[in-house]
Amino acid sequence: MISSDSVELSLRNLSLDDSNCSGSDNEDSKILKWNLPLKDLYRLAFNFYKEKTGKAIHLSYEDNLKLVAFTQQAAHGPLDLTKAPPLGMFDVIGKDRRVAWQHLGTITKLQAMEGFIDLLDRLCPLFKPTVEAIKKDREEKVRQAQAEEARRREQLEKEKEKLVELKKIEDERNREEIQRRQLQDALNQQTYYQFKEYAEKQFPGNPEQQAVLIRQLQNEHYHQYMQQLQAQVASNYSQLRATGDNEMDSGNQLLGQTVSSKEVGQLEYKEQCESDDESGEYAVINPANMWTKPDVKLFKQEVTSGKGDGVIRVGHGDIITVRVPTHDGGSCLFWEFATDNYDIGFGVYFEWGKPVTTEVSVHVSESDEDDDTLEDDEALCADDLECGGQQQHKQYNTSSSSPMANTNPISIIVPIYRRECQTEVYAGSHNYPGEGTYLLKFDNSYSLWRSKTLYYKVFYTR
Structure with missing residues (x-):
């Protein structure tokens, strides 16, 4: 068996x-x-x-x-x-x-x-359940393989889209850089001889220093021109949008046309201020140097601790004017300022005439008082604080009804623009054009509800 x-x-x-x-x-x-x-x-x-x-x-x-x-x-x-x-x-x-x-x-x-x-x-x-288990395991492996393949394809698509987007951004940057260079070259060609004449007077017989000064003036002119251009585009945006994209392009081209030599002189440095004194004219108003600093917190601590000029509460609708007379021992004025949480309008003006005092004073006016010291400028920018104004060296007399009433002419050095001074310290300097008083304007007239805390410092150097 x-x-x-x-x-x-x-x-x-x-x-x-x-x-x-x-x-x-x-x-x-x-x-x-x-x-x-x-x-x-x-x-x-x-x-x-x-x-x-x-x-x-x-x-x-x-x-x-x-x-x-x-x-x-x-x-x-x-x-x-x-x-x-x-x-x-x-x-x-x-x-x-x-x-x-x-x-x-x-x-x-x-x-x-x-x-x-x-x-x-x-x-x-036991055979059939074993087969069913093997079949499910195979199906799960196939499903996982398909899901992995789908994820891989999706990742490849995302990487491809990202590369395309980066390429678009790079092309846009290159295009903007080319346009910027073309515009700056056009402005430099128009202002070169005027700036060269000015540089020769400042540094006679020194071509290297003249070239450095010309380049600085051209860069400042370009940045100021772009600020005014942006303000004009913002004020006309709604009208351009209503007329369609084609007309918007035409409007931008019109706004982007290079300024004439006369406008350049008005925008940058050359217009002279006439007076009633014996000389018959004032010195040329040079452009101010402007820059920013990131250490806002440290600056506020210095001002609060008494190392700066002080802290001012600018009420809603108010305009603060800090009057800084020229000093016999100085040749250049410097200023720095910042705010808490919100921006504020800022501009610099120069009142010609020998100061009666060397003390820095602060004047507060409400928006409805209609700051007569800058009557013509406010008529120009009545609808938009950020419009700036194109005649930076325009002169006019103040009204006798103003608390600061006088008969001295005033020149605009820095037009009033809203500054993001809550995020960084705004600073600047300006060489004395002669005897007079600087008017540092801190404008909160556009704010209907918010008051602003202002931290500022002003000083002069020899």
Whole structure:
């Protein structure tokens, strides 16, 4: 009697002949069983049977013979005794396997595969759940691979869009830089001879210093011109927008036209102030130097601790005027200021005439008092504080009704613009044009509700 253990041991030596059972027919791969290709399912069943026999499953001798017969039929087709190798006299198992194989008759390889799967499923209840688990695992791997591929494609698209956006930004910067250089070159050509004449007077016989001064004046002129241009564009924005994009471009081109030599002289440095004294004229008003500093907190601490001129509360709708007379021992005025939380308007004017005192004084006026000292300038900028004004050296007399009433002419050095002095310290300097009094204007007239805390310092140098 042959034991089932010896049969099971011999079954472990079985191998799946992929070259025979897989075939090359494309139609065979379309045959499905349990939603899996039949040949793939057969491989899973064969491996399960080979690995689990004697461990998780225990089959009878006859059942093992049937399963082995199906594997032989699936691998080699029907039994051909003429081609089968001879068996030994005592090879009982081999004879029984051939008999079981021969009983399968002429069924095809695919039918043998399906018969093996059905028989194994009937004999072993664990087989189908195992196949389902393997199938789910495969589907999950496929899903993860697809999700990873989708994420990779999405990342590539984002990187591509980012590169395109960076390219656009770079092109826009290059275009703006080209336009800036073209505009600055045009302005420099118009102002060169005027600035050269001025530099020759300041540094006679020193071409290097003259060139440095000319370059400084040209840079200051360009920045002031751009500030006025931006203010004009802002004031006309709504009208340009209503007329459409084409007219906006035309308006920008019109505003971007280079100024005439007369306008350059008015904007920068050359207009002279006439007076009633014996000389008949005042010195040329030079442009002021303006810059900013980042240490706002430190500056406020210095002013608060008494190292600066002081702290002023500028009420809503008010205008503060700090009057700083020229000093006999000085040649240049410096100023620095900052505010808490909000911006404030700032401008510098010069009142011609010998000061009656050397003391710095502060004058407060409300917006409805209509600061008569700057009557003509306010008429020019009545609707928009930020419009600045293009005649920077215009002269006019003050009204006798003003608290600071006098008959001395006043020149505009720095037009009033709103300054973001809550984020950085605004500073500047100006060389004395002659004897007179500087008027530092801190304008909060545009604010209907907010008062501003102003920190300021003024001093002179020799």
